[in-house]
Amino acid sequence: MTHSISPNELMIRRLKSIYTLSPEEAQAIEGLPVQVVSLESGQDIVRMGERPSQCCIVIDGFSCVYKLTSDGSRQIMAIHVPGDIPDIQSLHLGLMDFGLATLSPCTIGYIPHDELRRACEKLPRLTVALWRETLVDASIYRDWLLNIGQREAFPRVAHLICELMVRLKAVGLAEDLSFKFPITQMNLADASGITSVHMSRVYAALRADGLLEVDRAKIVVKDWERLKKVGDFEPSYLHFLNDVISSKSL
Amino acid sequence: MTHSISPNELMIRRLKSIYTLSPEEAQAIEGLPVQVVSLESGQDIVRMGERPSQCCIVIDGFSCVYKLTSDGSRQIMAIHVPGDIPDIQSLHLGLMDFGLATLSPCTIGYIPHDELRRACEKLPRLTVALWRETLVDASIYRDWLLNIGQREAFPRVAHLICELMVRLKAVGLAEDLSFKFPITQMNLADASGITSVHMSRVYAALRADGLLEVDRAKIVVKDWERLKKVGDFEPSYLHFLNDVISSKSL
DNA sequence: CGCCGCCTTGATCCCTATCAACGCTCGTGG
DNA sequence: CCACGAGCGTTGATAGGGATCAAGGCGGCG
Structure with missing residues (x-):
């Protein structure tokens, strides 16, 4: 059912749920090239330590952010639903300080960094939309900290x-x-x-x-x-x- | 000893530790008005639920981000050291979803949102510097999640x-x-x-x-x-x- | 059909919470 | 100047939540 709409449309919807996009901004997103890939459950999308040159968007399925301790235990620190853009941060923090993996079979879209940067330069409010998206991610991390630390x-x-x-x-x-x-x-x-x-x-x-x-x-x-x-x-x-x-x- | 340098200089140093600032950008920060306030230990700087019209910077002392569960237990989810700018997020997520409090006697500087926004519009790379700052905060949250969840x-x-x-x-x-x-x-x-x-x-x-x-x-x-x-x-x-x-x- | 991954359930152990008491330091007031 | 109380840190005893160890059930898949 999620397949019925394009990845770009999905991204627009997502950003609209937390930020008001103008028609031009939506159009700019509409024009972004997205490479679509299918992945099985339990696979890495991006590995910790990498320096990706693209962001990804979850089109279908569930993925997660995770880190490992040195003795191998894993903490999942976010679960993504379709529409989420899990690694916008890689636009500005080159180094991945976490891993991204699938929790179910997934369809993932890839958008090159330079295309995103170009769009943001042309339409500065897009920068704010993406920034805001990362701020919401951080807010969710905070809530998980409360949840895991105190409940x-x-x-x-x-x-x-x-x-x-x-x-x-x-x-x-x-x-x-x-x-x-x-x-x-x-x-x-x-x-x-x-x-x-x-x-x-x-x-x-x-x-x-x-x-x-x-x-x-x-x-x-x-x-x-x-x-x-x-x-x-x-x-x-x-x-x-x-x-x-x-x-x-x- | 931290008092010997200005809040603006402190902010510049801070941003330089995670991002390369040009001289003009540093100068723009140098020109920001900062209102300096002293607080005792254990006081709220910003309360959860508020909609601040300014960001703050820690000039001296230690402050923290915290949230409470409904039964009153408190999770501190970040500790700030002098130079940190704990609530840049309020620039774009109006609503505070956490509280900010002092852990020791503190000197706090306040910078109006609109001044910051104006500086960012004039020098777009400042936006990236501040964005990056919030991304590092998020990275620290992730690490705390691993720490608290698994160790x-x-x-x-x-x-x-x-x-x-x-x-x-x-x-x-x-x-x-x-x-x-x-x-x-x-x-x-x-x-x-x-x-x-x-x-x-x-x-x-x-x-x-x-x-x-x-x-x-x-x-x-x-x-x-x-x-x-x-x-x-x-x-x-x-x-x-x-x-x-x-x-x-x- | 048989293996493998996942879920379930039981028994036991251990880390951390809870409850409680006491000492220390510091600021306040008699 | 000393008494006193409050807040903080320490220590002991006990309780409990969740980890660990272990075994068995179930369904999917080669």
Whole structure:
């Protein structure tokens, strides 16, 4: 279903959800060349330490930002949904200080840095749009820090699912209170800072509490209000413009 | 000692450590009006939910970014050293999604948003410098996520102290292997995602291991190489330009 | 059909939180 | 000048959340 619109259109929608774009700016994005690639689950998109010459945009599927400790444990620090542009930062911080990987089969678009720079020079407000996008990313990192640093596993996972729900709703990938989510519990565990064994138990508890239904590929939220409450979730940190959320009845 | 240079000069130095500024750009910063204020320890600089019309720069002392859960526990998600500009993001994300507070007596400078915007419009590379600054902040958030999500308390605290050491060295506020650090263990605990009781124990262990000496106002690193190793510390995520660190013999 | 990855469940252990008490330092006031 | 209290750091005892170890179930795929 996401395939039905072009990567450029997807990028425009994404930026519009957090910034008001003028028609010319949208047109400039429309004109960007995007190279589209399909990747399987569990593959690296960009590796830590690289110096990419292009940015990527998630067209379909779920990807993530991650880092490893020297003893090999992995922390996932962001999960991307279609429309996200995970490594705009590489435009200005050449060195990748994190890895980018797929969590499910993905379609990824690549946009050359110099094309983006050219567009930004011509239309300075585009710079601000992209900057703002990176600022929202940072805001999400902050929220994850609070989540992982201060909440126990149960509310922590609830919070994560709330965030995914809202962000997917914003790009039209959640119907009612459910969304496709073909991601292993091991990956979710790495995103939550717990082990996969414990992730399984937390999931079981969320199910037993009547908050969620989960099958291998989909999450159904059974009680959104209560999930928000136990997850201590308050979406202002996502910095969506005015009506992106409220109009979707969350 | 930091008082001997102007806030503007401090800001220029800071930006130069991560970006090459031209003389005109430096001059533009030199011309920015800065209102200087003194604050005591433990005070809010900007509160979550506000919409500030100015950015601030830390001139002296230590401040932090923090958020609270609904049950009142606090996560500190960044510690600022003199020269840092903690809320550039408010230029483009009007709403503060975090609080900014002092961890020690501080001198803070305020720069009006519109002055900054005007300077950026005149000299577009300033925009990039400031953007880059926010990208480095985000990189530090990522590293803290790894630290808090995946490392135990002992290496976690070691890592935090390594980071402070390097960043203070970069602004000339660490001599040899020691630096002034008049911050309570409770604050450090909130930054590490542990309790203050456990912080005290971790500190004791670091001392017993011969890694640190700590008195009420100062940290002395006794074995830098081993501290780095224990803390699994690798400073590339700070994105300092080439020689800022190496030339300081760390 | 059989292997492999993923999820589940149980048992045990350990790191860290919690509860509690005490000492120290410093600022305040009698 | 000393008493006193408040905030901070330290230390001990106990409790609990989550890690670890281990085994079994299940479904997908070669």
